[in-house]
Amino acid sequence: MTTEIHRDDLASKTGMWLFLFTEMLLFGGLFVVYSVYRYRNPIAFHLAAHELSVAIGTINTIILLISSSTIAMSITALQKQNKKLALLLLGITVFLGLAFLVNKYFEWGEHIKEHIYPGSPILALRGQGDVLFYGLYFFMTGLHALHIIIGLIFIAVIAVKIYGDKITFDNFVLLENSGLYWHLVDLIWIFLFPLFYLIT
Amino acid sequence: MENEKNHIIPYKTFLFVLAGLICLTLTSVLVTQISLGPLTVAIALLIAAVKSSFVLRIFMHLKFDNKMFSIGVIAVILLISVVIIITLLDYLYR
Numbered sequence: 001m002t003t004e005i006h007r008d009d010l011a012s013k014t015g016m017w018l019f020l021f022t023e024m025l026l027f028g029g030l031f032v033v034y035s036v037y038r039y040r041n042p043i044a045f046h047l048a049a050h051e052l053s054v055a056i057g058t059i060n061t062i063i064l065l066i067s068s069s070t071i072a073m074s075i076t077a078l079q080k081q082n083k084k085l086a087l088l089l090l091g092i093t094v095f096l097g098l099a100f101l102v103n104k105y106f107e108w109g110e111h112i113k114e115h116i117y118p119g120s121p122i123l124a125l126r127g128q129g130d131v132l133f134y135g136l137y138f139f140m141t142g143l144h145a146l147h148i149i150i151g152l153i154f155i156a157v158i159a160v161k162i163y164g165d166k167i168t169f170d171n172f173v174l175l176e177n178s179g180l181y182w183h184l185v186d187l188i189w190i191f192l193f194p195l196f197y198l199i200t
Numbered sequence: 201m202e203n204e205k206n207h208i209i210p211y212k213t214f215l216f217v218l219a220g221l222i223c224l225t226l227t228s229v230l231v232t233q234i235s236l237g238p239l240t241v242a243i244a245l246l247i248a249a250v251k252s253s254f255v256l257r258i259f260m261h262l263k264f265d266n267k268m269f270s271i272g273v274i275a276v277i278l279l280i281s282v283v284i285i286i287t288l289l290d291y292l293y294r
Contacts, residue, residue: 010266013265013266013269014268014269017269017272017273018272021272021273021276024273024276024277024280025276025279025280028276028279028280028283029283031280031284032280032283032284032287035284035287035288036287036288036291039288039291039292040291054229054233058225058226058229061225062222062225065218065221065222065225066218068218068255068259069214069215069217069218069259072209072214072258072259073211073214075209076208076209076210076211076214079208080208176261179259179260180260183255183256183259183260184260186255186259187252187255187256190248190251190252190255191248191252193225193248194228194232194244194245194247194248198228198229198232198240198244199232199240199241199244200232
C-alpha cells in the first residue's frame with residue numbers, strides 16, 4: 001500500500017499557536033486585574049507578598065525551567081532517532097511537573113492552615129487589600145496549576161504514542177505541540193513568580 | 201515535505217539556555233531582596249521579559265520557525281501591553 005496520507009504539519013502547529021494566543025490573552029487579562037488592584041492597594045500587596053516563601057517559589061521556578069529544557073531536548077532526541085532518550089526526557093519532564101505540584105500542595109496547605117484562603121472570615125478581617133491579593137494569588141496560581149495538570153496528561157499521551165511508534169522521527173508535530181504547551185506554562189510562571197513572590 | 205526544514209537544535213544549545221535562565225532567575229531573586237524602591241519592579245519585569253524571550257525563541261523554536269508565529273506572538277504581547285497601559289492611564293489620571 002502506497003496511499004499517501006495527507007499531513008500538514010504547518011497547519012497543525014498554526015492551530016496550536018492560535019490556541020496559545022488565547023491562553024496568553026486569558027492570563028494577560030488577569031495581569032491587568034493584578035496591576036489595577038496592586039495600584040489601588042500598594043501597602044496591603046507589599047505586606048501580603050512578604051508572607052509568600054521566596055525559597056519555594058525559586059525552587060519551583062527552577063524545576064519548571066529544567067522541565068522545559070528536557071521536553072525541548074526530547075524533540076532533538078527523537079529527531080536523532082533516539083527513541084529511548086526521548087522517552088526518558090519526557091519521563092523526567094513529567095516527574096518535574098509532579099514535583100512542582102507537590103511543592104504547590106505544601107505551599108497552599110501552609111496558607112490554608114493559617115486560615116488564608118478565598119472566603120476565609122479571618123482573611124476578611126485583615127482588610128480588602130489582603131483579600132484581593134490572596135484571591136488573585138489562589139486564582140492565578142490555581143489556574144496555572146490546572147494548566148500543569150493538563151500539560152502532564154498531554155505529555156503522557158504523547159509518550160505512549162512515541163512508545164507505540166505513532167510519533168516518529170519524521171512525524172513529530174504532536175510532540176512539538178505538547179512541548180509548546182509546556183513552554184507556555186513555563187512562560188506564564190516566569191511572570192507569576194516575580195509578581196507574587198519577589199516584588200514586595 | 202516542503203514546510204519541514206527538519207532543523208535539529210543540539211542538546212548543548214538547550215543546556216546553555218537553561219543555565220542562562222537559572223542564572224537570570226537567581227539574579228532577579230537577589231536583586232529584589234535588596235530594596236531599590238520603584239526600580240525593583242522594573243528590574244524584575246525586565247529580567248522576566250529577557251527570560252521569556254529565551255523561552256520563546258529557543259525552547260519554542262520561534263527563531264527557527266515560520267516568521268508568522270513570531271509576528272503573532274509580538275501582536276499578542278503588544279495587545280496586552282496596550283490594554284495594561286490604557287487601563288493604568290485611566291486609573292492614574294481619573
